[in-house]
Amino acid sequence: MTVSKAAEKSSEKPADTAKGRKDAAEAQPEALQLGELSEQLGYVLKRAQLKVFENFLRCMASLQLTPAQFSVLLLVEKNPGRNQTEIASTLGILRPNFVAMLDNLESRDLCARIRSTNDRRSHILVLTDKGKAVLARAKKLVATKHEARLNDLLGQANREALLAMLSKIASEF
Amino acid sequence: MTVSKAAEKSSEKPADTAKGRKDAAEAQPEALQLGELSEQLGYVLKRAQLKVFENFLRCMASLQLTPAQFSVLLLVEKNPGRNQTEIASTLGILRPNFVAMLDNLESRDLCARIRSTNDRRSHILVLTDKGKAVLARAKKLVATKHEARLNDLLGQANREALLAMLSKIASEF
DNA sequence: GATAATTGTTATGGACCATATCAAATATCG
DNA sequence: CGATATTTGATATGGTCCATAACAATTATC
Structure with a gap:
């Protein structure tokens, strides 16, 4: 699949009109054939995910929250009193990688670590x-x-149906 | 959101049965509340995407093809005679990052670079x-x-409906 | 024919992901 | 009880992917 974030340049291709293919028999303008790629679940899934994350970041620009940080705050709020291991593993974050993430949130005074008694x-x-x-x-x-x-x-x-199908894939695939 | 690949350890949590909460008033077993997280499109989308890629890699283990490599081969087959810039940009790969990828495919004799005349x-x-x-x-x-x-x-x-919705998100979101 | 733009490439840095390892604290079991 | 194993947070480190700047060779533009 592939699909990075930086394909926003040559996206608007001219259609196959007189202006698109210029005169008559000039070199093909561009516009590659995606072919079977557009039927590949993984490809479309990844492209959609990138778009959604991109939009999420734009919406959150004023709060400077990434999707990952947002998920941590949500989970800590819903499950107060849990420790790092529990929160991290629920989100699929490995404990070593969770440390820097918490350092960040804590330095911004959004959450706090408290030694358990x-x-x-x-x-x-x-x-x-x-x-x-x-x-x-x-x-x-x-x-x-x-x-x-x-x-x-x-x-x-449709939005609910989409969410249901994605949840099913996430849990049963 | 977050969601890495390594959350495969404490996934099977005991339900809240006699065996789940053990005796009577023991410490809560575990099982965090996801709460609103399970309604977040980005979160579910990412988890589903990781699962799909994971399964893809397993299916392709004998051929040693990643999703990205597969997409390159598909696109080159469908669009022969295109150059690196065209293939890469269509897939959302930046040209600098495409070089090593092609080096790999070429070293395995799966594709070839030919100087255009x-x-x-x-x-x-x-x-x-x-x-x-x-x-x-x-x-x-x-x-x-x-x-x-x-x-x-x-x-x-449903599979077709899912693909259609994801395509719509990828192109219009 | 001088200047600008394009192509493939290298170098480099950042973000994210994964493993090994450690000290402190706790659990386990003889 | 006390030796050993396990757990928790943390550090160090390496890999992969993504993004930008810069370069030589070639081509386009004027």
């Missing part, structure tokens, strides 16, 4: 007041600017 | 005989082991 090895994670406030604003931005756009594009019913 | 700057890309043969086998593997599984999981109609 039960098990003094582990750090309990909680949202700070600022973290709760930022997350609340983030949720609104996502709902109004991000997810709402999906509804406009696909319709409510 | 029209424009001696550019390299025309073609599949070798071996490349055509490998691609043919790859297509069969993908169709029978990879895409077929999607049909089993979602059904033909």
Whole structure:
């Protein structure tokens, strides 16, 4: 598959009109044939995912939250009192890689590590007041600017069907 | 969102049965609440994408083809005589990053760079005989082991609907 | 024919992902 | 109890992918 973010340059190709193919028998303008590629689930899935993340980042520009950071805040809010290992593994983040991520969120005073009194090895994670406030604003931005756009594009019913199918793939494929 | 590949460890959580919560009032077993995360398109999309790529790699293990490499071979076959810039940009690959990729495919004798006689700057890309043969086998593997599984999981109609929605997101979001 | 643009390439840095390893704390079991 | 194993957070490190700048060779433009 492939699909990076930087294919935004030569996207608008001239159609096969008089202006597109210029005079009469000039070299083909461009516009490659995707062929079976457009039927490959992985290819289309990846392209869609990149677009969605891209849009997410634009919507969150004012809060400077990446999709990964947003998911951490959401999960910590929903599951207060859990430690790093539990939060990280639920999100599919490896513990070593979670450290720098938390360092970042903690340095921005969005969440805090608290030494557990039960098990003094582990750090309990909680949202700070600022973290709760930022997350609340983030949720609104996502709902109004991000997810709402999906509804406009696909319709409510289709959007739910899409989510259901993706969940099925994520859990049963 | 987040979602890496390494969340395959503590996935099977015991349900909240007698065996799940053990005796009576013991510490909560585990099983975090995903909450709104499972409604976030980006999160589910990424998880699904990782699963699909993972399965793709397993299906292609005998041919040692990554999704990106497969997409290159497909596109070169469908569009013979195009140069590196055209193939790369169509796939969303930046030209500098495409060089090593082609070096790899060329070293395995799957495709070849040919200096264009029209424009001696550019390299025309073609599949070798071996490349055509490998691609043919790859297509069969993908169709029978990879895409077929999607049909089993979602059904033909749903699979097509999914592809259509993802294509719409990829192109219009 | 001088200048600008394009093609493939190299070098380089960043982001993300994965493994091995460690010290501190806890669990396990003789 | 005490030796050993396990768990937790952390560091170091390497790999892959993505992105930008810069370059030589070639071609286009004026």
